[in-house]
Amino acid sequence: MKRRWVLLCAIIVVCIIVCSIFAVCHLPPSPEPRQANISDEMRETLDELQGFMVEKTKEINTDMRQASFALSGVTDEKEAVDILYELYWEHPEGPGIYRTNAEGEIITTVPYRIMTDALNNPELRAINEKSFSNKTDLILEGPVYTQSYGMVLAFMMPVYTEDGKYDGYICLGQSPDEILLDHLSPYTANSSERYDISIIRPDGTILWHPNTDLIGKSIYTSHLFDEFRDDILPILEKPEGETSYRYRGLGYDQTILEKDAVWKTVMVDETAYRVILATYQYAEPEVVFPTNMTDMHLQNIVRSMYLYAGSHTKEQTFKAINDPKGPFAEKGVIAFAYNMDGTLLAHSTLQYLIGEKRLGYRGAYSILTPVTGMINRASQGGGFTHYYTAVPYTDHLATFDLCYVLPVDDTWFVGAAMPVNNTLFTYDTGVRDDMHQNLETARKYLNTYGKEKTIEEMMNPSGFFHTNNIPVFAGDYNGTMLTDADIFPLKAGENSFSMISYHGGSAGRELVILAKSGGGYTLYDTDKGIYMIYVEPVDDTWYMGSSLRVGDSHPLT
Secondary structure, eight states: OHHHHHHHHHHHHHHHHHHHHHHHHTSOOOOOOOOOOOOHHHHHHHHHHHHHHHHHHHHHHHHHHHHHHHHTTOOOHHHHHHHHHHHHHHOOSSSOEEEEOTTSOEEEEESTTTTTTGGGSHHHHTOOGGGOSSTTOOEEEEEEEETTTEEEEEEEEEEEOTTSOEEEEEEEEEOHHHHTHHHHSSSOTTOSSOOEEEEEOTTSBEEEOSSGGGTTOBTTTOGGGTTTHHHHHHHHHSSSEEEEEEEEOSSTTOOEEEEEEEEEEEEETTEEEEEEEEEOOOOOOOOOOOSOOOHHHHHHHHHHHHHHHHHSOHHHHHHHHHOTTSTTOBTTBEEEEEETTSBEEEESSOGGGTTSBOTTOOOTTSSOOHHHHHHHHHHTTOEEEEEEEEOTTSSSEEEEEEEEEEESSSSEEEEEEEEOSSSOEEOOTTHHHHHHHHHHHHHHHHHHHHHHHHHHHHHOTTSHHHHTTOOEEEEETTSBBSSOBTTTTBOTTSBGGGOBOTTSOBHHHHHHHHHHTTOEEEEEEETTEEEEEEEEEOSSSEEEEEEEEEEOOOOOO
């Protein structure tokens, strides 16, 4: 009996092995690349881009290693902050830097309080001594979400004490679009064709895509790629090559386009990232402007949505918003609903994104996150916000969009947006660099001369900042201006909370909210024009800011 049992087991094992071999031998083959029409210029442009990314990574690695060594044994907070600021000023293409202790707790940030929400991301929360295989490791994680900047890349380097003990790490946040700025606008460097650039992790996660809603999504698992996955998989499975694939265009109608792509691999942290250039035939989209451009009309649309939501179920409300012939459908006006966490619940045009979080979506300047602005306004009871929306396939053309939102309850809100003035505007992505440079200068002056002298010099018409045309100002968290601020206009000692834009927004309150969260950007519409404002907190009591005019004002009735 025992021998029969042993024989039966042996037969079963053999059958399992045979079946396994048969199954492996009959797995469906991986999709092969499709024939693509790739020019020599496109291949050369990809070589240049690959070389740029390799050099940029080496530069970040070297500078972070130097900062790590400089921090070894440093216990003085001011000295540590100065070291981190030197690193930040070398790489300002992102929110900033944080430093942890050996237990993984954030102990220092530059600018002050920036990226304090970074550890909400589980991949960063999991970083510890074992994550670094040697003392000069550079780890790249992301994209990870930060409130001030949306989705960013996180470069990390360990810090050790003078006797070689692990003492935490430093994390440099970088915005991929800022790193690639020269290659994104609107043609890649030294090329006559227009290309889209994408960067993908080996696990299929998108680090950068011109459709910023896709950043952080996985090609392997996201439903956004279900009908296109087989076309794209060869890019993930081969280190380099050429192919054609289908995907949605960047236009408002989301037309499916056939794209020709060439890709190569860049190694970071012993990980193979795919860098892709894609070209395709496209049509510049027609911008539809509303027939009624008054802010009161926009308010009335959203109020009717709010009342509808109060007398109908959520599902009925979402269906009405999505319906192109529904009660809220109007030429040139986009209706929507969001959860307070940024999840899209309904949208009159982008229905393929329903169910997706849109916190990483960026406007025309790639530094403003419109959905975050809507959430901030809805959480304060509702009101107007505004942003620039890039017009796809144009040379830095955008619409200036006015948006009005109302919270239905403390979990979700409804809203609508429309472009104002029947014209397009040219935007300059260099504005960010200019404002950062202004505050870098102000910060260095502050480090040298202290708060009192810095504020005094900001106020002096013949002083350092005015004579060098460096527009900076300062305020405290109670709303009091510490210097004159021409954009409001306010004098030192006056309260900025009282200054209301054309559309009911309090720029002073927004600046304080931004400063308390680590700094960031906002738009302010004045009778002198539209200003982009950037603020950085100095400590728990005050902030410094810089502003630059970016367009004409848009008073509505």
